[in-house]
Amino acid sequence: MIIMSFLPILIVFIIVAFGIGIMRSNTKVSFGTRNIRWILGGYTIILVIATVISLSVLPNYKNDQKVATAAEMTKIEDAQTKAIDNLYSGNLVDLDKSFSEKKKWSFPFDEKSLDIVLTEGETGIMSVFAERKSENDGEIEATYHVGKSYIDGVDFTDKLHPPELLLNGQKLTVNNPALVTVSFSRFSPGFAYSQFSKGQHFSQENRSSVIGRDFILLKVPNDIEINGNISWINE
Amino acid sequence: MYLAEVKAWDIVRKQYRYKLKSYFSVFTSLIVIQLLAILFSFNGTGMGGGTSNSISYEFYYYTSDIILVFMMIWAFITAIIITTRAYRYDDFSFVTNRTISQVSNILFLLSASIFAGITVYLSTHLFQILAFYFKDNYSIIVDSLSFTEFLMGMITSILYIFLFASAGYLFGILVQLHKGFLLIIPTILFGGLILDGIGGNPTLFVNVTNFFGEETSFILFICKVAIVSSILLLASLGISNRMEVRK
Numbered sequence: 001m002i003i004m005s006f007l008p009i010l011i012v013f014i015i016v017a018f019g020i021g022i023m024r025s026n027t028k029v030s031f032g033t034r035n036i037r038w039i040l041g042g043y044t045i046i047l048v049i050a051t052v053i054s055l056s057v058l059p060n061y062k063n064d065q066k067v068a069t070a071a072e073m074t075k076i077e078d079a080q081t082k083a084i085d086n087l088y089s090g091n092l093v094d095l096d097k098s099f100s101e102k103k104k105w106s107f108p109f110d111e112k113s114l115d116i117v118l119t120e121g122e123t124g125i126m127s128v129f130a131e132r133k134s135e136n137d138g139e140i141e142a143t144y145h146v147g148k149s150y151i152d153g154v155d156f157t158d159k160l161h162p163p164e165l166l167l168n169g170q171k172l173t174v175n176n177p178a179l180v181t182v183s184f185s186r187f188s189p190g191f192a193y194s195q196f197s198k199g200q201h202f203s204q205e206n207r208s209s210v211i212g213r214d215f216i217l218l219k220v221p222n223d224i225e226i227n228g229n230i231s232w233i234n235e
Numbered sequence: 236m237y238l239a240e241v242k243a244w245d246i247v248r249k250q251y252r253y254k255l256k257s258y259f260s261v262f263t264s265l266i267v268i269q270l271l272a273i274l275f276s277f278n279g280t281g282m283g284g285g286t287s288n289s290i291s292y293e294f295y296y297y298t299s300d301i302i303l304v305f306m307m308i309w310a311f312i313t314a315i316i317i318t319t320r321a322y323r324y325d326d327f328s329f330v331t332n333r334t335i336s337q338v339s340n341i342l343f344l345l346s347a348s349i350f351a352g353i354t355v356y357l358s359t360h361l362f363q364i365l366a367f368y369f370k371d372n373y374s375i376i377v378d379s380l381s382f383t384e385f386l387m388g389m390i391t392s393i394l395y396i397f398l399f400a401s402a403g404y405l406f407g408i409l410v411q412l413h414k415g416f417l418l419i420i421p422t423i424l425f426g427g428l429i430l431d432g433i434g435g436n437p438t439l440f441v442n443v444t445n446f447f448g449e450e451t452s453f454i455l456f457i458c459k460v461a462i463v464s465s466i467l468l469l470a471s472l473g474i475s476n477r478m479e480v481r482k
Binding site: 033036037039040043044046047048050051053054055057058059061062124149151152154156159160161177179180181182183184185186187188189190191192193194195196197209211214 | 256259260262263266279280283285286287288289290291292293294295296297298299300302303354355356357358359360361363364365366367370374375376377378379380384385387388391392395448450451452453456
């Protein structure tokens, strides 16, 4: 590892030494024109073959989905933050615009009170909001809402796992989802190819990430009492 | 009236053809440096990562950036090399003058830059396909190019390389004019960068880089490179005309 970190300096040193050496030698470095032609021709053929293989194999992994620009991602992140702020203030304004429902649960419930236990996992504690229904229908409805997540401009929202909800008597346990690990290699043209592609799929400006917010929204029968670390909507 | 009427352009053409053959050895260094650049690019030319509540991510870029930068350095050194005495004296095998010799050198540098620019694109594919087969890629995202993007990118690569070749050529000519420039130019260059950075807010290098790198109009970028390269090469031409025939 240490050797690898010194390697670039070493190589630059070799290149500079090579250049200075040639400048001072007053003689041309030559392997013979015929040999150089063979080397250059062979190298060009290898490059052309590699390009043909690359152009026929790699497009199978082409990113077909639209890559979000930095501006779009900022807009999405701001909209999510605003919607969450609205939730904490007790209203559901613009919720559907910024979040999608990833999973729904429904539990029959005829107890007087509900204890909510939030299990702290490797991904922290889930935010839970609750809203009273207008009637006592003996059913608890839970919805897991998730905002869009972009890594390097690519949408990875589908990769996220939903949490686990378990109802045992009057105790509702919310187990946080397992941490999702995403690793990928991005084969991109260099800066010379992206310099004039402002806003295009591989433009430098797209290279940022937004991790979507998530929460659980409970709809509970009108007259039950809830104990636990939750925030109420419309109360 | 002469038995053989000689036109300047004919001599330039002949010298250019001769130089293409004679300076052929510079392309071996191109191959070596390009292979080195591929080696350096192999672990990815950039990476990013982070962790949030629900997701942990890391990604690696495989781009032509390192290869292109290495080719710029190659062009800079190659341009210096062809101004050295051993190469310059070859010109006297022809009926020539300073201007003709310089123009044929510039044409050679342009051809070398075009070849280097094309091989940057091709060698990027070589290293990407090597990375594809020999590295553990969890998942791959490939950003492909449209024909226009490809063409613009190729021209941009060539222009960047030619810009460095022009700078190297002027540096080489100055050194040939007086060996003192071998010390003076790096001192001014690095001294300037250090002085610029002393305040903690370096602007010189950033501004020069941004002048070309942040240009979003392709036409303006071509104009910028053409103007700067022309200034550098015209200065070389002017200086070399003041040199003695065999110095």
